[in-house]
Amino acid sequence: MASSDPAVIRIKPFYYIHVLDNNTNVTRVEVGPQTFTRQDHEKLVAGPEPMIMVPPRHYCIIANPVQRDAKGNVVTEKGGQIKLRHGDEEIKFDNEPFPLYPGEKLVGKVSPLQVVAPLTALRLKAIRDFVDEEGKKRTAGDEWLFPGPGTYIPRVETQVVEVVRARIIKQNQALKLRAKKLTFDKDGKERKAGEEWLIKTPGAYLCEVDEEVVDTLNAYVLTEKKALHLRATQTFEDSFKRLRKAGEEWLVSLKETETHIPDVYEEVVREVPIYTLNNRQYCVVVDPWKDGKQQLGQKEVRKGEVSFFLQPGEQLEAGIQNIFVLGEEEALLLRAKESFVDEKKEKRFAGDRWMIYGPCDYVPSVEVEIVERRKSIPLDENEGIYVRDIKTGKVRDVSGQTYLLKPNEELWKKDLPKIVEELLAKERSSEETGGERDKTKVVTFRAPHNSAVQIYDYKEKKSRVVFGPELVMLGPDEHFTVISLSGDKPKRPHVIKALAILLGPDFMTDIVIVETADHARLSLKLSYNWHFEISRENQEEASKLFQVPDFVGDSCKAIASRVRGAVASVSFDSFHRNSAKIIRSAVFGIDENEKIRNKFIFTANHLVITNIDIQSVEPLIKEQEIHFKNQFNLQLKSQLNLKKLLQDMKVQDLNKKQWED
Numbered sequence: 066m067a068s069s070d071p072a073v074i075r076i077k078p079f080y081y082i083h084v085l086d087n088n089t090n091v092t093r094v095e096v097g098p099q100t101f102t103r104q105d106h107e108k109l110v111a112g113p114e115p116m117i118m119v120p121p122r123h124y125c126i127i128a129n130p131v132q133r134d135a136k137g138n139v140v141t142e143k144g145g146q147i148k149l150r151h152g153d154e155e156i157k158f159d160n161e162p163f164p165l166y167p168g169e170k171l172v173g174k175v176s177p178l179q180v181v182a183p184l185t186a187l188r189l190k191a192i193r194d195f196v197d198e199e200g201k202k203r204t205a206g207d208e209w210l211f212p213g214p215g216t217y218i219p220r221v222e223t224q225v226v227e228v229v230r231a232r233i234i235k236q237n238q239a240l241k242l243r244a245k246k247l248t249f250d251k252d253g254k255e256r257k258a259g260e261e262w263l264i265k266t267p268g269a270y271l272c273e274v275d276e277e278v279v280d281t282l283n284a285y286v287l288t289e290k291k292a293l294h295l296r297a298t299q300t301f302e303d304s305f306k307r308l309r310k311a312g313e314e315w316l317v318s319l320k321e322t323e324t325h326i327p328d329v330y331e332e333v334v335r336e337v338p339i340y341t342l343n344n345r346q347y348c349v350v351v352d353p354w355k356d357g358k359q360q361l362g363q364k365e366v367r368k369g370e371v372s373f374f375l376q377p378g379e380q381l382e383a384g385i386q387n388i389f390v391l392g393e394e395e396a397l398l399l400r401a402k403e404s405f406v407d408e409k410k411e412k413r414f415a416g417d418r419w420m421i422y423g424p425c426d427y428v429p430s431v432e433v434e435i436v437e438r439r440k441s442i443p444l445d446e447n448e449g450i451y452v453r454d455i456k457t458g459k460v461r462d463v464s465g466q467t468y469l470l471k472p473n474e475e476l477w478k479k480d481l482p483k484i485v486e487e488l489l490a491k492e493r494s495s496e497e498t499g500g501e502r503d504k505t506k507v508v509t510f511r512a513p514h515n516s517a518v519q520i521y522d523y524k525e526k527k528s529r530v531v532f533g534p535e536l537v538m539l540g541p542d543e544h545f546t547v548i549s550l551s552g553d554k555p556k557r558p559h560v561i562k563a564l565a566i567l568l569g570p571d572f573m574t575d576i577v578i579v580e581t582a583d584h585a586r587l588s589l590k591l592s593y594n595w596h597f598e599i600s601r602e603n604q605e606e607a608s609k610l611f612q613v614p615d616f617v618g619d620s621c622k623a624i625a626s627r628v629r630g631a632v633a634s635v636s637f638d639s640f641h642r643n644s645a646k647i648i649r650s651a652v653f654g655i656d657e658n659e660k661i662r663n664k665f666i667f668t669a670n671h672l673v674i675t676n677i678d679i680q681s682v683e684p685l686i687k688e689q690e691i692h693f694k695n696q697f698n699l700q701l702k703s704q705l706n707l708k709k710l711l712q713d714m715k716v717q718d719l720n721k722k723q724w725e726d
């Protein structure tokens with residue numbers, strides 16, 4: 066290779082070459098402009114190469130730079146070998162063009178200096194210990210900011226970690242910061258690791274290296290109708306210079322500030338709306354605040370016109386309520402929940418009941434419970450209500466007046482048996498005033514004309530009979546006597562249910578089966594005219610009407626018994642010729658003049674039978690034929706069943722004789 070190198074080398078201005086002296090094994094630099102004649106013991110190692118040119122506001126990094134003395138001269142060894150700082154770097158800025166000495170290397174390329182814009186900064190990190198231009202000692206690992214605007218002059222001892230941009234804090238905004246380690250903020254206040262604080266000053270804020278942005282907070286705008294409910298997460302001093310203890314709750318309203326940014330130790334519980342009461346409203350506040358302290362377990366009545374925010378812990382017992390406006394015929398029943406002195410300076414004890422009568426406006430105090438609102442009940446002479454005294458338990462009925470219940474009274478419900486309720490419901494439906502009965506109203510029943518109704522008083526243990534037409538009104542301890550009568554043809558018991566007995570005259574019809582002496586069976590359809598002979602003035606005699614519960618069934622049985630006895634003693638032909646006389650004489654009897662009496666009296670209840678009409682007489686031969694035919698069919702069916710059973714047993718190889726045995 067030595068023979069290929071030119072012997073004469075023309076080096077242009079600002080160019081250089083590296084020449085190796087084989088005798089001394091030292092490489093030197095030859096700088097142009099010159100014409101270099103290479104000796105035989107010399108060798109061209111590098112070049113010609115242009116010198117490194119660094120424009121203004123640029124820099125370059127040289128690896129393994131040469132050593133220089135205090136005057137800036139290159140330091141060489143005794144043999145002329147240039148000394149290098151191996152493993153080190155050197156930054157060179159705008160200067161005269163310079164060559165690279167043997168061993169030096171250009172790292173990267175010539176780069177412009179970094180310009181730091183306004184509202185930004187470079188985060189620098191020391192990679193070795195050094196003392197900066199301001200005389201401040203930097204230790205490896207230290208970090209700091211180089212804020213803009215400015216041009217950053219790089220150093221080999223520092224490293225650019227990142228570009229930090231300032232946060233813009235708008236009006237009604239704040240930055241929430243956290244300290245990464247023990248540091249001092251821009252106000253010189255010591256901040257411990259993990260501590261958080263707010264920056265509320267509007268403008269640009271550049272975080273220090275030991276600070277980090279947690280969040281950007283917007284302010285709550287407070288109005289006359291909205292407040293802020295806050296809670297302290299730990300003990301601190303708030304923005305109003307008030308000491309707040311951990312767990313304490315309070316309100317911030319428009320009186321304190323128009324906007325509020327919660328502190329780092331403030332927790333927003335909720336936004337509290339304002340409550341506004343007009344002059345016809347009131348409310349009850351539970352656990353109210355008084356003189357800066359909450360009165361737990363107490364209540365406070367607030368009347369309109371007023372507007373207020375509920376303090377923390379306060380609540381409305383039943384919301385906003387309208388005051389009670391009582392008319393002339395209205396009243397409020399009140400009960401004391403605890404002992405107190407009312408507005409009239411009257412001592413009230415717990416459990417006392419009293420009434421406030423209208424016309425007036427009333428707002429109850431916290432010691433008073435409103436039991437109910439009462440109105441005067443207008444009552445006609447024919448209607449009433451049941452009233453019960455809660456102290457004595459006595460029940461009475463009130464009618465024919467406008468009545469307002471007293472404090473110790475209440476409406477009482479009267480229950481009736483199911484059958485009575487059904488009978489009264491039928492009467493209401495017939496009068497086109499249907500619907501369920503109001504049990505607090507006096508039970509009324511319109512007794513029909515020429516009828517009797519028995520009413521029993523369970524308290525006095527006596528009964529009374531009311532004759533119609535009359536409006537029967539039951540007292541609290543009175544009940545109707547339900548009448549159960551026979552009906553249909555022939556008569557069946559408990560067909561007719563009624564509250565009143567009709568006194569007649571009336572008639573009833575029955576079918577009687579009789580048999581003559583020559584065994585002719587006949588069906589007689591008889592009709593009886595009847596009425597009651599009773600004195601309405603004498604209650605003892607009137608009560609005999611109800612001594613026979615089923616006078617229809619009993620009378621029909623008695624008459625049928627007499628008729629059967631009389632018919633059984635005569636032949637069919639005789640009965641056919643004299644049926645009316647036989648039946649009338651059997652029922653009414655014969656007097657001392659051998660004449661048939663004209664009535665039959667039941668002395669138990671004064672029922673009088675005045676006439677008997679034979680409507681029809683029918684023989685029962687057809688019924689006998691049908692009966693015999695049915696009996697024959699049953700016997701035939703039983704024989705067929707026996708024959709089939711024998712056949713089945715024969716199939717099963719059973720011995721018929723054994724079966725007969």
